[in-house]
């Protein structure tokens with residue numbers, strides 16, 4: 001009975017990942033969300049699920065105590081062990097996500113966005129891994145998968161000349177480092193700790209509001225500029241569906257082993 005915890009999966013890529021993982025009746029899938037009642041897409045998935053193998057627990061990744069409580073809830077569901085932890089949560093809300101360093105109205109707003117992004121995209125992963133590590137140590141697969149982004153890869157960002165998404169990209173870069181640190185820490189215990197990109201994914205169908213991945217009309221020129229920069233550097237780049245993205249992610253999760261640890265795995269479109 002392989003067990004999975006998908007952290008921050010009320011919508012978007014996380015939601016589809018839960019749908020695909022729970023399609024196998026032998027899997028147990030625990031999902032954390034910030035607000036159960038408002039997680040309407042996930043609630044619908046749980047209602048329709050024929051396998052009765054999706055369990056939803058409330059927790060905000062910025063809060064270590066909430067993540068510890070979530071891990072305690074997972075212990076009750078799985079009997080104390082966890083095979084695979086997928087950290088998917090990220091701060092993607094609002095037009096702030098798309099801004100460069102020079103686009104903030106005030107220095108206070110810039111600081112606010114950077115600190116909020118750091119709490120979710122960096123400390124959030126640390127809180128998650130620290131909370132779930134005792135369960136993972138008792139599991140058989142010992143896999144920690146962090147959903148990363150090309151926006152946090154310095155060499156790719158330079159090739160694209162991507163000045164936008166400064167807070168998002170800076171904190172997603174730090175997120176990769178968090179995964180690398182845990183990979184080094186846990187190598188002797190045969191853990192696999194890797195960050196992987198889902199690709200450029202159209203998550204508009206399950207969006208909560210407009211934002212980085214679901215831009216409003218005013219943001220479209222900036223988004224188009226970013227896409228043109230990506231295409232100039234990587235002509236194969238294209239937007240994919242959550243279904244296609246998660247097919248690739250599930251395959252990566254299945255096959256990933258210790259040899260994949262410690263590095264960020266870009267999406268196929270970004271590999272020359």
Ligand SMILES: NC(=O)c1ccc[n+]([C@@H]2O[C@H](COP(=O)([O-])OP(=O)(O)OC[C@H]3O[C@@H](n4cnc5c(N)ncnc54)[C@H](OP(=O)(O)O)[C@@H]3O)[C@@H](O)[C@H]2O)c1
Nearest residue numbers: 008009010011012013034060061088089090092149200201
């Ligand atoms: N879509 C893309 O093209 C793309 C490209 C590269 C990388 N990624 C990465 O893929 C992952 C998923 O992105 P997405 O496109 O699916 O974004 P999304 O649709 O905006 O979903 C983000 C998820 O993170 C959750 N979340 C946000 N803050 C949280 C917190 N403090 N605690 C717990 N959960 C929190 C959200 O839950 P709420 O409903 O509670 O807000 C939501 O379920 C992210 O790590 C993102 O960086 C996406």
